[in-house]
Amino acid sequence: MAEIVDISSGESPVPAPARTLADNVFDQLRSAIVGGEFAPGSKINEPQLAERYGISRGPLREAIRRLEGCKLVEIKPNVGAKVVSLNGLQAIEIYEIRESLEGLACRLAAARATAADCESLRNLLAQHELQIESENGRRYYQQEGDLDFHFQVVHLSGNQRLIQLLCGELYHLLRLYRAQTSSQPSRPEQAFREHHRIVDAIEEQDGELAEILMRRHIANAKAMLISQLKQSDT
Amino acid sequence: MAEIVDISSGESPVPAPARTLADNVFDQLRSAIVGGEFAPGSKINEPQLAERYGISRGPLREAIRRLEGCKLVEIKPNVGAKVVSLNGLQAIEIYEIRESLEGLACRLAAARATAADCESLRNLLAQHELQIESENGRRYYQQEGDLDFHFQVVHLSGNQRLIQLLCGELYHLLRLYRAQTSSQPSRPEQAFREHHRIVDAIEEQDGELAEILMRRHIANAKAMLISQLKQSDT
DNA sequence: CAGCCTAATATTGTCGACAATCTGGAAATA
């Protein structure tokens, strides 16, 4: 269907990254899983999916192995792959790791961010402020806008492995959890204020404070999640 | 060659986990890479390896995709996989992440560890004390014993995803780096003392202190690494 | 009717072959 075209104007310095069928199917499957198109715990049927994407089982199996690496599916030998089903406990585990790693990211970002970087963060927050007023925007902010902010901060850390770990793996799992549970964090105003404080600290190159604020920010979200879980359990 | 046998005495509760060829080759390749049997940056030749392990390229390619997920090889489309070559900068990135995550692990471990767990840690340290006296033991302690301790502490955290992340991925990368650079941390006595302090804090269920001590412990190792790198650069 | 055994079916695991792409070196040209 969609042809691979060069978006950038003129000839790009990178002559179009050669992509294999397994690569493409990996991306499509990941989007589908993270987007909630597959029910949690549902089985991955190889012949069926191979037909759906018009490829043979070879590349498909390689794509599935890569999904396993991202922890998006679980594979049992001679049985097959299932879409992971995240329960509340596992979500809390992820929040604990985020709390720790994004604190680190903030500390590093405070030491590296330029004035332009900080302005870019402010712009993102201003954008969020506009969107937060409408109900649709509020919903957007809660679901994706929050991750956008964290995404950008993490990229300022400069630690490539940290960036890959958070943006390439953990955030996909978070999206999956939100899609599977349709949970709404529902504290946009407070989160918005906390985001601003974090940018303040980064702008002042106060890494220690930035780390503390980010950890507290995520700890707050975790506490909210825990209280929701307790409520739905009883 | 080596047959798969049940190590445990009597019939095991788990009736031997079915393993596929790709699984076995993945384990063997990972050990070989982490053990330094492949030169850093060396190319992975599929037909050659398939012959060596007596399997076809299909399962081998799946094993390679899983190695890519562990960040032990890098794959370029139409070119092939290479064993990762970790430079000093990347090693520092890993230490930064360890500092953060193992601090978390310690805090969690302090809240969960039983008396028996603590005694087990003490036993491990006592073992290390015996080994540390001989030159061979010193070498062992520096290379593997240190990771043994961290491995055990991390397992006490109870956070499954954290355990998998540290013990299933990052530690393998550390071993790879040590094998590739033949670097010796060379501060066994200090590290040994720090390990004891960490166990003290865990035993007293002082999670905050345990986190601080572990972070400092790894920060010390990171500082040592950085000074070594500067020395070898000039 | 419940439970178990058995056979038929479906799915995963593995293999060998072919197509597409990259790599290295020889030959031709300036």
Added chain:
DNA sequence: TATTTCCAGATTGTCGACAATATTAGGCTG
């Protein structure tokens, strides 16, 4: 001689077929 072009070899990407294993459906027995 330096550079470019092109070809042959090697390697990766993809496919379809077969073998091994798991799952399901049906019938049998108690």
